Amino acid sequence: MSARFTNANAIRALAMDAVQQAKSGHPGMPMGMADIAEVLWNDHLKHNPNNPKWPDRDRFIISNGHGSMLQYALLHLSGYDVSIDDLKNFRQLHSKTPGHPEYGYTPGIETTTGPLGQGLANAVGMAIAEKTLAAQFNKGDHNIVDHHTYVFLGDGCLMEGISHEVCSLAGTLGLGKLIAFYDDNGISIDGEVHGWFTDDTPKRFEAYGWQVIPNVNGHDPVEIQMALETAQKETNRPTLICCKTVIGFGAPTKAGKEECHGAPLGDAEIAGTREKLGWPHAPFVVPNEIYAAWNAKEKGAKLEAEWQKRFEAYRAAYPELADEFLRRIEGELPAHFSEHAQAYIKEVNEKAATIASRKASENSINALAPALPELLGGSADLAGSNLTIWKGTKGISAENADGNYLYYGVREFGMSAIMNGIALHGGFIPYGGTFLIFMEYARNAVRMSALMKQRVIYVYTHDSIGLGEDGPTHQPIEQLNNLRGTPNMTVWRPADAVESAVAWFAAVKNKQGPSALVFSRQNLPHQQRNETQIAEIAQGAYVLSDSNGTPELILIATGSEVSLAMDAAKALREQGKNVRVVSMPSSNVFDAQSDEYRESVLPSSVRKRIAIEAGHTDFWFKYVGLDGRVIGMQSFGESAPGGALFKHFGFTVENIVSTANELLK
Numbered sequence: 001m002s003a004r005f006t007n008a009n010a011i012r013a014l015a016m017d018a019v020q021q022a023k024s025g026h027p028g029m030p031m032g033m034a035d036i037a038e039v040l041w042n043d044h045l046k047h048n049p050n051n052p053k054w055p056d057r058d059r060f061i062i063s064n065g066h067g068s069m070l071q072y073a074l075l076h077l078s079g080y081d082v083s084i085d086d087l088k089n090f091r092q093l094h095s096k097t098p099g100h101p102e103y104g105y106t107p108g109i110e111t112t113t114g115p116l117g118q119g120l121a122n123a124v125g126m127a128i129a130e131k132t133l134a135a136q137f138n139k140g141d142h143n144i145v146d147h148h149t150y151v152f153l154g155d156g157c158l159m160e161g162i163s164h165e166v167c168s169l170a171g172t173l174g175l176g177k178l179i180a181f182y183d184d185n186g187i188s189i190d191g192e193v194h195g196w197f198t199d200d201t202p203k204r205f206e207a208y209g210w211q212v213i214p215n216v217n218g219h220d221p222v223e224i225q226m227a228l229e230t231a232q233k234e235t236n237r238p239t240l241i242c243c244k245t246v247i248g249f250g251a252p253t254k255a256g257k258e259e260c261h262g263a264p265l266g267d268a269e270i271a272g273t274r275e276k277l278g279w280p281h282a283p284f285v286v287p288n289e290i291y292a293a294w295n296a297k298e299k300g301a302k303l304e305a306e307w308q309k310r311f312e313a314y315r316a317a318y319p320e321l322a323d324e325f326l327r328r329i330e331g332e333l334p335a336h337f338s339e340h341a342q343a344y345i346k347e348v349n350e351k352a353a354t355i356a357s358r359k360a361s362e363n364s365i366n367a368l369a370p371a372l373p374e375l376l377g378g379s380a381d382l383a384g385s386n387l388t389i390w391k392g393t394k395g396i397s398a399e400n401a402d403g404n405y406l407y408y409g410v411r412e413f414g415m416s417a418i419m420n421g422i423a424l425h426g427g428f429i430p431y432g433g434t435f436l437i438f439m440e441y442a443r444n445a446v447r448m449s450a451l452m453k454q455r456v457i458y459v460y461t462h463d464s465i466g467l468g469e470d471g472p473t474h475q476p477i478e479q480l481n482n483l484r485g486t487p488n489m490t491v492w493r494p495a496d497a498v499e500s501a502v503a504w505f506a507a508v509k510n511k512q513g514p515s516a517l518v519f520s521r522q523n524l525p526h527q528q529r530n531e532t533q534i535a536e537i538a539q540g541a542y543v544l545s546d547s548n549g550t551p552e553l554i555l556i557a558t559g560s561e562v563s564l565a566m567d568a569a570k571a572l573r574e575q576g577k578n579v580r581v582v583s584m585p586s587s588n589v590f591d592a593q594s595d596e597y598r599e600s601v602l603p604s605s606v607r608k609r610i611a612i613e614a615g616h617t618d619f620w621f622k623y624v625g626l627d628g629r630v631i632g633m634q635s636f637g638e639s640a641p642g643g644a645l646f647k648h649f650g651f652t653v654e655n656i657v658s659t660a661n662e663l664l665k
Helices: 003-022 028-044 065-078 084-088 118-137 155-159 161-172 201-208 221-233 267-277 288-294 297-317 319-330 337-351 357-371 412-425 436-451 479-484 497-509 531-537 561-574 587-591 595-601 618-624 642-648 653-663
Strands: 059-062 149-154 178-184 211-217 239-244 375-379 405-407 429-435 457-461 490-492 515-518 542-545 553-557 579-583 609-616 629-633
Touching: 003 028, 003 065, 003 084, 003 267, 003 288, 028 065, 028 149, 028 178, 028 221, 028 288, 059 065, 059 118, 065 084, 065 149, 065 288, 118 149, 118 161, 118 178, 118 319, 118 412, 118 436, 149 155, 155 161, 155 178, 161 201, 161 412, 178 221, 201 211, 201 239, 211 221, 221 239, 297 319, 337 357, 337 497, 337 531, 357 375, 357 457, 357 497, 375 412, 412 429, 412 436, 429 436, 436 457, 436 479, 436 515, 479 490, 479 515, 479 609, 479 618, 490 497, 490 587, 497 515, 497 531, 531 542, 542 561, 542 595, 553 561, 553 618, 553 653, 561 579, 561 609, 561 653, 587 595, 609 618, 609 653, 618 629, 629 653
Parallel strands: 059 149, 149 178, 178 239, 211 239, 375 405, 375 429, 429 457, 457 515, 490 515, 553 579, 553 609, 609 629
Antiparallel strands: 542 579
16 A cells, blocks of 8 residues: 555545544545645645745635535644644534634635635635736745645536636636646535536636646546646646546445535444555544654745745845735735825815715725725726726736736626635735625625625625616615625715715725625715714714704614705704704624714614615614614615606605604604
């Protein structure tokens, strides 16, 4: 029995033992891909278990994330801070080894995977980040950014539509350091895939512009080695290595069958597997000589030390660039950026322009981007509508990666998942635009941004029925509620150019999760504010207008409806009513403020409240309570000019005044 086979069997044994102990999990993929992983990790992967965040490490992703025990076994065997007890704790509460790989739980895990295809999309984003960062920082013989992105994927990943979106773009962008291993085992949960998946995968990827290495025996280290070396020599195209494997390799009766995909093998089958593989050791026991063969600590430390030496030479030649590189990798904003942003917000307030908030967003990008070189923009083929292009925009291409903008094409889901990969890689703050309604196409990637707390900025325009004639297919109703209800997501719907500028600054600063910036198509009037009110915008909600004395009614609004609330308040005050108007551009931010601040804006003693927003009503009852009212949407929209739609659905001064008078009876 070869040493390579024995080393790979350590993965198989740990995977089947952990799944068996947990009484749940997926042993088939780790057992089937163990030989591929052994060659990659022991002969090619550039990493350092002593420092999982070393900037120039290779990135390794398991897109078929249900096979998480493969990655946990690799991390444990090669010397990361993942103990045998951690493996015994597989799928248990608060363990380092959750059911699917989760970013932030386990050292060495580059991204959260599980929703099939998204790990592949993240890998494309990481490869884009590597190529662009290298183009921006490498100088002559000083290559401080020079690593590969490796991704494992299965039949399920390739069935998912996102795989088409991102792999097509990866080929167009010539991501030569992206290498994907396709686990072609012909099995998914429902059985043999030939009944529902008969694509000619090699031809499909050749059509994308990839190098394809077909028919590799995924259990032959020599063939795997040759394929990897061929892949690494190709610098202008990403590579797909198609590996024929047997799911559950080594299991005497279940190998090659769906029974081993997503369930423990069982004691008898495990005993038979041990005998068949020649692995006589007890559960969770790995001999010292095998640990020694796997341990990558010394090798990893040497690799990082060599890079550090190169970086010091780079620093000597380019001290300012070296400092800039470290700043960007660490995710810190430039010195004096806050002062720059605050000066711009003041300037916007002084201009007092009446413009669409999407235009205000464009103006904000133009103001902030020159001082923020890590800002990496894009749009899903809607740049002219989302207004995501700024004066210094330079598109990224296969021939020239030294840019700051990605033309994603009509790929909302792919764009969002790629941005996650870019953010995870480090060195960039990605933003990408589409219509708010098409967040639905990208929903799961948006959720993954929030789950991983990544600094990703979503620019969503055409925010309501106000977009008009395109009709209900394009008019968002429930999407704001969806975003606001997502943990770790911060949602901003600004009322004018000033709030838009504040929202952009807040999103750029936010390192705790993604931000959704929601902008209008139609023009929004400037709202007059004093310095205190401008400062309070950043707290998510504030008193925009107040009557003398204690208010008897509070109008709460966001976005385009704030001006409507202001007009209604004026009419009600003419009737002698004491009315307060609260602008709430970000409920998420407001909810995180102190009790004292929230009480100062929405005093509990004032129970008569009306919320006004051209979105679904349900969200707003948390603020208006049983004694309040919500003027919003409970149906889909219609096709008509925006003004006609606002009148038709009750977004008028008259309706607000009427509702207020009824409430105040």
